[in-house]
Amino acid sequence: xxxxxxxxxxxxxxxxxxxxxxxxxxxxxxxxxxxxxxxxxxxxxxxxxxxxxxxxxxxxxxxxxxxxxxxxxxxxxxxxxxxxxxxxxxxxxxxxxxxxxxxxxxxxxxxxxxxxxxxxxxxxxxxxxxxxxxxxxxxxxxxxxxxxxxxxxxxxxxxxxxxxxxxxxxxxxxxxxxxxxxxxxxxxxxxxxxxxxxxxxxxxxxxxxxxxxxxxxxxxxxxxxxxxxxxxxxxxxxxxxxxxxxxxxxxxxxxxxxxxxxxxxxxxxxxxxxxxxxxxxxxxxxxxxxxxxxxxxxxxxxxxxxxxxxxxxxxxxxxxxxxxxxxxxxxxxxxxxxxxxxxxxxxxxxxxxxxxxxxxxxxxxxxxxxxxxxxxxx
Amino acid sequence: xxxxxxxxxxxxxxxxxxxxxxxxxxxxxxxxxxxxxxxxxxxxxxxxxxxxxxxxxxxxxxxxxxxxxxxxxxxxxxxxxxxxxxxxxxxxxxxxxxxxxxxxxxxxxxxxxxxxxxxxxxxxxxxxxxxxxxxxxxxxxxxxxxxxxxxxxxxxxxxxxxxxxxxxxxxxxxxxxxxxxxxxxxxxxxxxxxxxxxxxxxxxxxxxxxxxxxxxxxxxxxxxxxxxxxxxxxxxxxxxxxxxxxxxxxxxxxxxxxxxxxxxxxxxxxxxxxxxxxxx
Numbered sequence: 059x060x061x062x063x064x065x066x067x068x069x070x071x072x073x074x075x076x077x078x079x080x081x082x083x084x085x086x087x088x089x090x091x092x093x094x095x096x097x098x099x100x101x102x103x104x105x106x107x108x109x110x111x112x113x114x115x116x117x118x119x120x121x122x123x124x125x126x127x128x129x130x131x132x133x134x135x136x137x138x139x140x141x142x143x144x145x146x147x148x149x150x151x152x153x154x155x156x157x158x159x160x161x162x163x164x165x166x167x168x169x170x171x172x173x174x175x176x177x178x179x180x181x182x183x184x185x186x187x188x189x190x191x192x193x194x195x196x197x198x199x200x201x202x203x204x205x206x207x208x209x210x211x212x213x214x215x216x217x218x219x220x221x222x223x224x225x226x227x228x229x230x231x232x233x234x235x236x237x238x239x240x241x242x243x244x245x246x247x248x249x250x251x252x253x254x255x256x257x258x259x260x261x262x263x264x265x266x267x268x269x270x271x272x273x274x275x276x277x278x279x280x281x282x283x284x285x286x287x288x289x290x291x292x293x294x295x296x297x298x299x300x301x302x303x304x305x306x307x308x309x310x311x312x313x314x315x316x317x318x319x320x321x322x323x324x325x326x327x328x329x330x331x332x333x334x335x336x337x338x339x340x341x342x343x344x345x346x347x348x349x350x351x352x353x354x355x356x357x358x359x360x361x362x363x364x365x366x367x368x369x370x371x372x373x374x375x376x377x378x379x380x381x382x383x384x385x386x387x388x389x390x391x392x393x394x395x396x397x398x399x400x401x402x403x404x405x406x407x408x409x410x411x412x413x414x415x416x417x418x419x420x421x422x423x424x425x426x427x428x429x430x431x432x433x434x435x436x
Numbered sequence: 437x438x439x440x441x442x443x444x445x446x447x448x449x450x451x452x453x454x455x456x457x458x459x460x461x462x463x464x465x466x467x468x469x470x471x472x473x474x475x476x477x478x479x480x481x482x483x484x485x486x487x488x489x490x491x492x493x494x495x496x497x498x499x500x501x502x503x504x505x506x507x508x509x510x511x512x513x514x515x516x517x518x519x520x521x522x523x524x525x526x527x528x529x530x531x532x533x534x535x536x537x538x539x540x541x542x543x544x545x546x547x548x549x550x551x552x553x554x555x556x557x558x559x560x561x562x563x564x565x566x567x568x569x570x571x572x573x574x575x576x577x578x579x580x581x582x583x584x585x586x587x588x589x590x591x592x593x594x595x596x597x598x599x600x601x602x603x604x605x606x607x608x609x610x611x612x613x614x615x616x617x618x619x620x621x622x623x624x625x626x627x628x629x630x631x632x633x634x635x636x637x638x639x640x641x642x643x644x645x646x647x648x649x650x651x652x653x654x655x656x657x658x659x660x661x662x663x664x665x666x667x668x669x670x671x672x673x674x675x676x677x678x679x680x681x682x683x684x685x686x687x688x689x690x691x692x693x694x695x696x697x698x699x700x701x702x703x704x705x706x707x708x709x710x711x712x713x714x715x716x
Contacts, residue, residue, distance in 0.1 A: 329711070333456060371457025415458035416704055416712030 148178060149237075150197025153208065156230035158201055164234030169242055174198075177213075177241040199237050208233070213240040275349075276435025279306040279388075281398050283431015285319050287337060291423030292409055294326025296335045302429050306345050315345040315358055319429075323367070329417035336367035337425065339404065341382050354391035358384040362404050366421055370414040378421060380406040386429075394435040402427045455716070461551060463702040463714040464544070466526040474544045527561070527699035530684030535574075536692035543580070543683030546703070547591075550678045553654075555704045557644035558682045561697040562599075564638050567610050570601050574688030575617075578696065579643060580681040581655075583673030591679060593619040594672075595655060597643065602632055611637065616657065616665055633664045640699070642710050647680075649673050661710045 149158040149165075165174075178198050202209040206222045210233045217236050221229055285302040289295050300321035306313040323336040343360015362382045367375050386400025402425075409421040464473035532540040560578060570576050579597040584590070596617040601610050612635040615624045635641060641660050648654040653672030657665040680703070684696040702714040 330709075331459075331706070366454070368454045368456045371459065372455070374454035374456050376452045376454050411453040413453060413455045413458070413716050415460050415716070416702075416706065416708040416714055418713050418716075421454065 148174060148197060149199040149201060151199075151201040151203075151211075153201035153203035155203050155224050155226040156201060156208065156233055157226070160226060160230035161199070161201055161233045161237070164230045165237055168234055168238040173242045181213075198241075201233055210236050212237045215240055275309045275392070276394055277307070277309055278436045279313070279433055280304070280436065281306070281400075281429075281431060281433045283398065283429050285321070285427060285429040287319070287321055287339075287425055287427035289326065289335065289337070289422035289425055292420040293412065293422035294328050294333050294335050294419075295422070296324035296326040296337075298322055298324050298335075298337055304429075306347075311347055311349065313345045313347065314342075315360065316342050319427075323369075328412055328414055328419045331370060331414040331417035333412070333414060334367075334369040335422075336369075337364055337422075338366075339364040339382075339425070341404075343382065347388075349391050351392075352390050354388040354396075356386055356388065358382070358386075364404075366410065368412055368414075368421070374412075376410050376421075378406050378408075378410060380404050388433050396433045396435075397431070398433040399430045400428065402429065453716075459705040460708075460714050461554060461703040461705060462546065463700070464528075465700055465715060466528055469526050471528060471544065474546065527697045528682070530696040530698065531693070532684055532686045532689070532695075533693040535686040535689040535694070539685065539687040541683065541685040543681040543685065544698070544701070545679055545681045545683075547582070547677065547679035549676045550649075550680070550703065551705065552650060552676065553646070553648040555644055555646050555707050556680050556702075557642060557704065557708045558701040559640050559642050559699045561640050561699075562612065562635070562637050563695060563697075566694040566696065567612070567637055568686075568694050569610060569690040570599065571688055571690070574690075575686065576689060576694070577617075577683055577685040579645065580679075580683055580685075581645075581647060582679035582681070584675060584677040584679075586674040595619065597645075597657065598624075599635060602634065611635070614643075614657075614659065614664065616655075616667075633659050633662065635659070642708075644708060646707075647672070647678070649676060649678055658707075658709075 149161055151158060181198050198212065200209075200211040202211070204218070206224075207218055207220050208229055209216060209218045219229070219232055281302075281304040283302060285300050287298045287300070289297075298321035300319060302317060302319035304315055304317035306315045308314055318340045319338065321337055323334050325332060325334050327333075339362050341360055341362035343358050345356050345358045347354055347356035360382060362380045364378050364380070365375065366378050367373060382402060382404040384400055384402040386398055388396045388398045390396055404425040404427075406421070406423050406425075409423045412419050412421060464471075466473070528544060530542045532542065534540060556579075558579070568576070575596075576599040577596045578599060580593070581595040582591050583594045585592050596619070598615045598617055599612045600615045602613045613632045614635060617624055642658075644658045644661075646654060646656040649672045652669055653667075654669070655665070655667040655672075656663060682698050682701050684694070686694060700714055702708055704712075704714070708714065
């Protein structure tokens with residue numbers, strides 16, 4: 059679903075005026091589908107097949123439009139007060155779902171009326187002289203109900219949408235967005251839709267939008283935060299505090315992740331001997347993430363290489379290799395700046411032996427930790 | 437080599453061990469097949485009873501007639517603790533004979549200005565054939581501490597750890613327990629909290645002693661990791677000089693001949709215990 063913002067007091071006033079006029083027209087007991095006072099919703103019809111009684115280019119005023127019983131109470135909104143007949147037939151077509159009045163109401167929330175006026179005037183100016191001399195102008199927009207699909211025609215562009223559920227309110231919003239983008243793309247704080255395919259009849263489903271990558275998703279995420287690590291299994295059981303950084307590279311659900319952590323040393327016991335232990339892990343793996351609307355949970359796994367230090371009477375340093383798994387959550391999702399929280403486990407299959415004679419043991423075989431902080435997308 | 441590197445990395449520890457220093461001040465494992473570790477002229481000496489070759493800083497090797505080396509293979513000597521992880525093949529063997537006529541003594545001694553406080557440990561093995569009767573006028577000493585006389589510098593007695601008989605579970609079966617003989621008081625000290633710890637036969641056992649040579653001297657003894665004696669303020673040496681012996685000293689034993697094995701002797705700054713290791 060694209061995010062649409064309403065600009066300007068004028069637009070909001072126009073919208074409210076539309077609603078008010080619609081209520082008044084309804085109270086008057088009928089469609090105001092005349093050429094002079096006709097609402098832009100000129101082609102309402104009760105037939106789901108739609109379009110059969112569309113007034114077409116000649117009127118768009120709903121002349122000849124048959125209204126079924128279920129649509130009897132639908133009143134096309136009157137034009138804005140003070141506006142001429144230029145917008146009387148702005149939206150034509152005999153669509154029952156969505157109806158032109160529905161589309162008009164949605165359109166009123168997206169684009170200022172003056173833009174509509176300017177657009178319609180430009181359309182009329184481009185017409186052949188004969189049409190203009192006839193005293194009527196074709197609708198700037200036409201809606202066609204095709205049953206499971208519906209067609210929106212605006213500005214010489216055609217877009218056909220599939221909506222088997224016949225959600226008329228949803229259809230009206232989608233149609234209004236397409237019309238608004240066609241009339242004045244700059245009026246909307248949203249990137250224009252991709253150009254239509256050459257066939258212009260390829261079905262598209264709004265429900266597929268959510269699963270696709272947004273062009274704005276960052277290519278890299280850098281997680282910076284505080285961390286805690288606990289040694290388990292063999293070896294001295296120590297708890298370390300520190301900080302870490304993780305970089306996830308790639309858009310979409312799969313990313314390459316590289317991380318490093320830096321911890322303070324801590325003291326522990328090895329078969330009765332006191333040792334000071336240090337742990338500095340570095341790892342590389344893959345991150346699988348689920349980019350929801352607000353939360354972005356993820357899981358990681360990979361290989362770890364850690365620097366290990368043990369200090370008794372002397373200090374010894376070594377490297378250990380292991381495997382890690384992690385799970386975390388990023389909030390909010392799809393945002394360049396976010397918070398994250400993660401848990402991590404590391405397994406060392408062959409921990410290094412430690413000699414602190416007369417004590418002999420091994421370095422820790424498991425590490426459990428957590429990390430939290432800020433996540434920044436680039 | 438190209439294959440070896442990834443394999444070593446896959447080992448997890450990269451094939452390396454971490455040595456953070458040792459608290460073992462001195463040790464003797466006898467794995468060279470001789471008693472050379474006791475031949476350090478500055479700290480160790482070998483003493484034998486009359487008739488034996490063994491003497492302080494004895495040059496003869498192998499030593500015959502006195503303290504000899506026993507092989508762990510092909511004999512009744514079971515594996516010492518050492519053997520479980522270090523592949524021990526040799527132990528010191530003390531053979532006494534004629535204890536019914538005079539005191540017989542074989543000892544391995546380390547002496548000098550040893551650490552003011554340290555743990556002295558050794559493993560022992562008593563074969564069942566050496567289960568002897570020890571009468572009231574007899575003794576069988578297996579560990580000693582000595583001190584130096586402040587007036588003339590001569591070596592004096594301090595503490596003896598003796599084997600004493602106890603009656604085993606089966607009627608008439610002899611066994612051993614331990615007693616500490618305090619040369620200052622001239623009598624046996626009670627062993628607390630365990631008054632009569634049973635010394636195993638045909639199995640290696642460890643005796644470890646904490647000895648603090650100071651005005652507030654301290655002696656404590658463990659048998660296989662269980663504390664059997666604690667003298668927190670007993671008399672100690674008059675000066676920093678200390679002598680510690682792993683020994684077999686007997687008088688009036690019946691039968692008069694007996695055999696004792698010892699292995700993995702160590703002086704450590706921290707307790708070794710039965711699970712401790714004195715070498716990598």
